[in-house]
Amino acid sequence: KNQVEQSPQSLIILEGKNCTLQCNYTVSPFSNLRWYKQDTGRGPVSLTIMTFSENTKSNGRYTATLDADTKQSSLHITASQLSDSASYICVVGGAGSYQLTFGKGTKLSVIP
Amino acid sequence: NAGVTQTPKFQVLKTGQSMTLQCAQDMNHEYMSWYRQDPGMGLRLIHYSVGAGITDQGEVPNGYNVSRSTTEDFPLRLLSAAPSQTSVYFCASSQGARSYGYTFGSGTRLTVV
Numbered sequence: 001k002n003q004v005e006q007s008p009q010s011l012i013i014l015e016g017k018n019c020t021l022q023c024n025y026t027v028s029p030f031s032n033l034r035w036y037k038q039d040t041g042r043g044p045v046s047l048t049i050m051t052f053s054e055n056t057k058s059n060g061r062y063t064a065t066l067d068a069d070t071k072q073s074s075l076h077i078t079a080s081q082l083s084d085s086a087s088y089i090c091v092v093g094g095a096g097s098y099q100l101t102f103g104k105g106t107k108l109s110v111i112p
Numbered sequence: 113n114a115g116v117t118q119t120p121k122f123q124v125l126k127t128g129q130s131m132t133l134q135c136a137q138d139m140n141h142e143y144m145s146w147y148r149q150d151p152g153m154g155l156r157l158i159h160y161s162v163g164a165g166i167t168d169q170g171e172v173p174n175g176y177n178v179s180r181s182t183t184e185d186f187p188l189r190l191l192s193a194a195p196s197q198t199s200v201y202f203c204a205s206s207q208g209a210r211s212y213g214y215t216f217g218s219g220t221r222l223t224v225v
Binding site: 004034041042043044045046049089098099100101102103104105 | 116143145147152153154155156157160162170171202212215216218219
């Protein structure tokens with residue numbers, strides 16, 4: 001069964017600090033991996049999309065990495081801001097399929 | 113503003129009632145989909161459409177119907193609401209299903225009592 005596991009479930013960091021969120025997946029065959037940010041009460045917003053051949057992609061202070069061999073991805077947030085407080089969801093797309101497998105998300109809280 | 117519009121934002125239904133959740137996008141996206149988000153779970157696909165007149169079932173389709181008569185609209189119908197359908201529903205659209213980013217609507221919070 002295709003699965004996406006994220007860790008930690010929740011994280012509290014001080015404003016200005018960096019953090020890294022983890023994502024492990026078992027989706028096969030693999031097509032792409034996406035990271036989304038979901039603010040409370042809002043729909044997810046796309047941060048990055050990586051295909052098999054890409055091992056890193058940045059979007060401002062967000063940098064995602066992908067190791068397709070170990071089926072792991074990470075999302076690094078640099079110089080966190082209060083507005084980074086949200087859930088971060090890892091999503092994996094399988095090759096030849098329209099369906100995506102969503103992780104449960106990591107809830108990040110950035111405190112002053 | 114361009115994007116995905118969902119209505120209503122909130123809805124309370126009684127068990128057995130029916131209703132339609134509306135979804136419209138103005139980006140000329142071919143792919144549209146409906147997800148539900150429940151506490152402690154990842155989003156789960158209910159139904160999807162790869163173009164006008166074409167729909168297919170996702171992971172959790174029971175109790176829901178969809179149709180796609182135009183590129184812009186993709187309504188989700190609850191036939192006979194059950195408490196298990198209490199959830200937050202998101203509509204999403206994409207230029208192409210496999211390699212493009214999805215644009216999500218702001219969600220409909222549905223409570224079935």
